[in-house]
Amino acid sequence: MSLDSVLWAQTEDYTNWSNWDGSYFFPQQASDNAAAVDGTFDLIFWVSVFFFVLIVVPMVVFIVKYRRRPGYSPKPAQDHNLVLELGWSVIPTLILVLFFVKGVWGYMDMRTPPDEASEYEIQAQASQFSWKFTYPNGTVSPKLVLPINTPVRFRLQSSDVIHSFFIPAFRLKHDVVPGRFGTAWVNPTRVGTYRLYCAEFCGDGHSLMRRDVEVVDKTWEEVMDEIKWKYEEHDAWGNGQHLYILNCAGCHSVDGSTKTGPSFLDAWGTQRETYSGSVLFDENYARESILDPNAKVRTPFPRPSAMPTFQGKLTEDEINYLIEFLKDPAR
Amino acid sequence: MAHDSHQQVSAEGTPLPSFNHPISVTTLLATFAALVMFTIVTVVVAKSLPMGRFEIWVSLGIATVKALLVMLFFMHMLHDKPFNVLIFISGFVFAALFMGLTLSDSEHYQDDIRAAPSFEGAQTTPILARGAEE
């Protein structure tokens, strides 16, 4: 399995047309706010259809009936009519007030989390071009898995530019603005796998910032236990890949492309240029760079380095796993 | 526009076109004196009276009085067409709308900014500083 498919996994049952089980206009309703949104949409839709017909039908009738032709001379007609003008100002106004109120009502429901939602809060960290989720028990994972029928709150944070947290099946969207928290909540009501998109343009990989959201029929405890990465179940390289995805993939590619930092592809064991001279990319340099990114900054990347130190954030074991991964990232 | 082009117009007594309203020297000097006085007042008030959060409103109030003096006398608004005055005032109205609605939003989300940890993302080097760093 290549790394790209880990990062940008496609799931069959969502992308396959034959499995589309949403309505004509909408994907599946998978949260308890979805029905309200769809209802408002449908109301506006049919009212719009009515008014659109009210435009197009007279238009067609008029161009046929009043077209210039031999023997036709137009009857005199008014060129203004106050009652008519007020009519087509006031009636739409009333309808718009209805839409407005319904919209505000639905919106307030979407914005105000129920009290239960504060029990479970997931921190969603967006960065170019990945998502990282911190679960209530401290587990960090690139996957978003939610138990059904349990309200959950999201605390949204960005580590670089503006992203937007968009899950169509939940009818949920909230911008992730750097330098501040965003708050969203959802109560998933349907088991399945859905899409999470970034909806605010954030750079080259914007369209690749889509992930799966799984809603499962389990309790929070089961979910969190399942999602917790167990080092003993994987080999060192696999553990390293997991850590890479969580901590490094935002800035360092493994396919040779240059992001904020240099790519790891075919880097191991070669001489690399830094501001402090040429350095062999080996275990010592890797370890030093993880713990003190500013020690030897690679050219031509900006100095001081944008990379935060991982001193105290990674255990000795974890650093070793990472180094194992760096030796052959494209395995 | 009806008056003779070769007639030498002096400062007094000769008919001027209807759109020509010179402001008297006395008015100009009085306006200037008032403006200087208000400048001194605003400095003294700001620096010696402890007014806390009202200070900015007092300062801005004095500034507005000064601005009105300039507009009415130096900018001849007293003699200008009402439409021109309306146009100019509308500029301030729209600027106020801009400020008011922006503030009403930003006031709310400051809590989210304070609650969040200080931004740790990459600092982009400005273009003019790049040469120096490489």
Add this chain to the structure above:
Amino acid sequence: MATAEAASASEGHGSDGHGHDHDHGQFIAHHFTGPRQQYDSCKLGIWLFLVTEVLFFSGLFVAYTIYRYHHPEVFEEASKFLDTRLGALNTIVLLFSSLTMAWAVRAAQLEQRAVTTRSVLITIFCATVFLGVKAVEYSHKWGLGIFVAYFFKYDGAHHGDTNSYLTTLSIVPGICVVVCAALAGIGMATGKPLSGKFWGALALGLGGYFAGVGLGVGYEAVFASEGESHAEAGDHAAPAEHAEGDAHTEAEHEHESTEALVMDPSSDEARNLGLFFSIYYFMTGLHAFHIIAGVIALAWIMNRSIQGHFRADYFGPVDYVGLYWHLVDLIWIYLFPLLYLIG
């Protein structure tokens, strides 16, 4: 910039002519029915232009308001680096230039040509005095390491070369004065007295810059020592008086709280201190740019006044440039309390 369009229609077909022996149609563009329509059109045009200026600056005022509203303490600290007396002095200089500008309009309306020329000259002089004082203020801050947010490196100990900043800022005005003086000489020598007169007057007007620099430097020399005595007397009522001045180190304990802020460059407060100066430099810089544009427009007016173009039914350009000039003054009237008089 301001005048180019206001007068575009009117300035026109014979600007070399000698006004008094031509008829009124000279400066009336062909598509207008008469001086009144032309005047009304141009006047409305310049008012609209002023509206765009108001909205142009409004963005900066919004940014200022937002950051001040949310970080009042930072703005209070930052404002102590600005010298209220120099600011007040500059305010009065600018107000005086507004007075002479309004006077110039009056004189043009009454066809007092010499008065118009002289008033405009004084206006130019005041404008450049303002810029001179501003240059002293800027170079002083740069010397302390106070720049826009990214480059902000004030730490209380940094001493850049204030004088070299000031010298650099003075190069362009110096060249302008010399060129104007040279052109004046050429004009006189080649028998073009009007041109000579104009360039000579302009050299004089631009010389105001150096008067302003002298004023600023002299002020600092005087008040630096006074600041010292204030500090000794423990007079904390007007700390801003000490913020400027080469006696900065003597007055350093005045800034204890400020230094505490900037000592930790990673603190939010320090970042916002930089933001204040970003806004400060952008606002005053844009204002200074408008003054420079105004000086160019005023020079144009002065030249036309020397040529004798203005008459009782054609004084529009003076009026339009005047309105622009008063707007620049108006903006400063607000900038002064907002930037200098906090806390």
Add this chain to the structure above:
Amino acid sequence: MGTATVDNRRLYGHAPENNYLKHTRGIASWMFTLDHKRIGVMYLVGVTVTFLLGGFFALVLRSELFTPNKMFLTEAQYNQAFTLHGAIMVFAFIIPAIPGSIGNFVLPVMLGAKDVAFPRLNLSSFYLWVIGTFFLLVAMIAGGLDTGWTFYTPYSIQTPTNVVAATFGAFILGFSSIFTGLNFIVTINTMRPPGMTWFKMPLFLWGMYSTSIIQVLATPVLGITLLLLIAEKLLGLGIFNPAQGGDPVLFQHFFWFYSHPAVYIMILPGMAIISEVISTHSHKKVFGYTFVALSSVAIALLSFLVWGHHMFTSGQSSISIVIFSALTFSVAIPSAVKVYNWLATMFRGEVVLTTPMCFALAFLFLFGIGGLTGLFLGTLSTDVHLHDTYFVVAHFHYVMMGSTAVAFFAGVFHWWPKMFGRMYNETMGRITCLIVFVGFNLAFLPQFVMGSRGMPRRYARYDEVFQIWHQLSTIGALVLGLGILLGIVVLVRSLFNGKRVSGNPWGASTLEWQTTSPPHFHNFEFDPYVGGLYDYKGVKYDESVEGYVPIIPPGVAAPGSAPVPQTAH
């Protein structure tokens, strides 16, 4: 009407010589012209070029989207394609298109004036447009641009592409727009002919006046925003950069304070054209004139109060969000009033399906969809889901492309005979309209479906489930492109072999039709007669000129009985 003492052919016929196109010759006579008509024609050529360039990028990115994964563009190239498409179309095409070309040409003639109030300012406005567009092209060639036309911080601060050149270009284009607006306001205010009061002004002028109000009031804020962004890039100002304690959402407030009203800078001139075209080709006075006129002004003023709806998902405060949603709905009312008045204009009229009328009908259809889909986006709860999806893309293309650009075509076809004195092939014109209409709907109707199903905008790659809709859309875009090219061919061909037309081939009633086609270089050889507004009984067909001539009532001095005093030029 026997008082006519001058030859109708000279006054209202085809002008072989002595018209604005021919009275002077040579490149310089065009480059330094102060004649609003020539400036209008230069704008027309210029915006056509930028339109084709923007359209080229549109087709490139639509083609890439034919398959869900990479076809021929990398993600970075795709991002540049949509950004350049947007930036060029918005700043260099739609905003200047109608005011610059048709507005410049028609507005003074409609007022019976010789020129706009400030001809030099007008020319400088055109050259600012050229320079601004040049900088956009510089950005395109040197470094590209990948921020989206909205330049959101902090991405625009971070990206290595040439944001400085592009924003500087947009800054200059802003000044071009301001100067045009300022010029039009002054011209309409002070240069109306005797007898033309505010409420006897053609609706085109009302539309342009409203547009100009927005241009003058909103564009300066764009100027300062872009200037701040440039300073941010060059100096690290920090006001919009969270890395220095700045606030990126503040940038959005700044940007949309201009850019939402700018949407009405785009649509109001389109509405202005439609009012003229529908009235002229239905040969009936616009129904509810006062309402249509005032609704333009209402739209202009309300447009300043709704910018926040672009930020509904940014975590806006509840108070702001409710206010902005309510105000957003309020803009819908004047727009609806206009549509119904246009319909009522056709009622008991004498409708002729000329090419401009076909485009106007297409406009009604497309603007209907564009306007009504706006309701979904003004409603808070549905907007959260639809925000930044293809639903929004489709909505604003229906309004900008489907309404404004189609109205622009209507205007060009309507005034083309006046501008160049030649009639294009009407059949081909109608076919053009049909192809554009079909292609457009095919391109953008599927995007509504995709959008509400959750397809985010600005995606170079997408989930397979959307593929069929993307493919329909791409095919539609190609058809639309063909239609537009055909339109250009039809118009350009008419310059060479089109039938020569008289001063008033449509039987229109406004003043610009009371002169020769193409107009005299001072617009009118004689002062036009200001009769009743939209009085289609005030013109009659004259065999000698093969066109319509005004009926001058007895007692009114006939044109030509006293020559217009020509001041020395």
